Amino acid sequence: MSDIIDRVRAANPVVPEAAGDADLFDRLTARPGDPRLRPTRRGRRRWALAAVAIGLVAVGAGAGWAAVREDPVSLFRSNPQMEGSDPRGLWRQQVIPSSVRRAGVVTVPGEGRIAFWYGETRQGGWCGALRAPDGGWLGTPGVGAGGIVPGCFPTRGQVNDRDRVYVLNGFDYGEDDIDLRAGGGGFWRIAFGRVTGLRPAARVVDLASGTSVPVTGGTLFVIALRDDDPSAPFPVHLVAYDRAGRVVADERQSLARLRQRS
Numbered sequence: 424m425s426d427i428i429d430r431v432r433a434a435n436p437v438v439p440e441a442a443g444d445a446d447l448f449d450r451l452t453a454r455p456g457d458p459r460l461r462p463t464r465r466g467r468r469r470w471a472l473a474a475v476a477i478g479l480v481a482v483g484a485g486a487g488w489a490a491v492r493e494d495p496v497s498l499f500r501s502n503p504q505m506e507g508s509d510p511r512g513l514w515r516q517q518v519i520p521s522s523v524r525r526a527g528v529v530t531v532p533g534e535g536r537i538a539f540w541y542g543e544t545r546q547g548g549w550c551g552a553l554r555a556p557d558g559g560w561l562g563t564p565g566v567g568a569g570g571i572v573p574g575c576f577p578t579r580g581q582v583n584d585r586d587r588v589y590v591l592n593g594f595d596y597g598e599d600d601i602d603l604r605a606g607g608g609g610f611w612r613i614a615f616g617r618v619t620g621l622r623p624a625a626r627v628v629d630l631a632s633g634t635s636v637p638v639t640g641g642t643l644f645v646i647a648l649r650d651d652d653p654s655a656p657f658p659v660h661l662v663a664y665d666r667a668g669r670v671v672a673d674e675r676q677s678l679a680r681l682r683q684r685s
Contacts (some may be wrong), residue, residue, distance in 0.1 A: 495540040496523050498560060499550040504574025513582060516544040516575035523550070526643040527615075529636065533608030534601055537561070539615045539645035542575070550575040551615055553599050553645070561599035561613070570599030570613075591679075593620035593672025594661060596644075602653075610653045614661070615645040620672030621682060624663040631658040638663065 499518035519542065526541035535556035542550035552560050552573030559566035560573050576597070579589040596616025604610055618624045623641025628634065629648055636646045650657050663672040673681060 495542075495552060495554070496520050498540075498552055498573060499523060499542050499575055502550075502574040503563070503572045504576060513546075513548075513577040513585065514575075516546050516548040516550070516577060518542045518544055518550050518575055526639050527636075527645040529613065529645045529647045531601055531603075531608075531611050531613070531647050533603045533606060534611070537601075537613060537645070537647065539643070541643055544575050546577070546581075548575055548577045548581060549595065549617055551597060553613055553615055561601070571597035590677050592674045592676060593663065593678050593681075594618055594674045596661075600653075610650045611647055612650050612657065612659070613645065613647045614659070617642050618644060618663040618672050620663050620670075620678065621685060622665045622669070622671045624671050625666045627661055627663050630660040630662055 496518070500520075502516065502518070505514045505516070523540065523542040525538050527539040528536050529539070530536050537556070538554040540550075540552050540554060544550060553562070554560055555566055562570050562572045576595070578595050579591055583589055583591065594616065595618075596614050598612055598614045601611045601613065618627060618638065619642060624638040624644075625641070626635055626637055627644040627646060628636075629646060632648055634646060634648055636644055638644045644663075646661075648657075648659060661674045662670060665671050669685070670681065672678065
């Protein structure tokens with residue numbers, strides 16, 4: 424996450440120092456090279472083939488990203504989240520194409536309307552991605568300032584079935600960032616995902632900033648929060664309420680504890 428790098432730099436600033444030794448470099452390169460390293464005709468052929476192969480991989484990757492740029496179903500089918508993961512692992516989630524839909528829109532001043540696209544998977548997980556006004560997907564190369572790569576995810580409950588690492592608080596969400604500080608627009612964090620609390624939710628509120636957004640279908644939300652100092656910890660605190668104003672999920676406490684208090 425980009426904010427982690429910012430925090431490290433702020434906590435431990437390093438003054439750049441001049442490096443290098445021109446005289447040493449001249450002495451080393453003035454010596455004759457090892458004859459065993461001289462290229463042969465066969466060696467040059469292998470390097471040429473390798474260069475062609477690398478070029479094809481680069482072109483293929485670019486074409487893949489271009490193909491999913493206009494189509495959320497293709498994006499979730501390609502599932503960038505599962506790159507390098509275990510073929511039998513939880514991250515091998517397969518989208519159900521008929522479930523893909525636009526689940527919400529949030530406006531970021533200076534950027535425009537950011538659309539939250541959502542889908543369900545055959546394994547019981549969910550898919551999510553944020554689409555910028557120009558059609559690009561936040562979290563992909565050259566789009567946004569950092570955050571989660573779009574794709575499909577296991578739920579926290581599914582992860583805990585393998586290894587208990589999460590507090591089950593009723594929230595499953597990711598975050599992408601937009602940096603508009605150069606133009607005076609600030610740094611924005613956009614959280615998107617699901618809330619599956621004690622009852623269907625009507626709105627999600629960040630108690631730290633007071634920002635409130637509606638929930639689609641009792642479950643799906645997207646919220647944009649301005650961060651005035653990305654180098655410091657961000658005090659987000661998401662809470663979901665039902666239509667009667669009752670708390671149905673709080674990311675700072677487990678659903679089991681919330682149920683006891685209700």
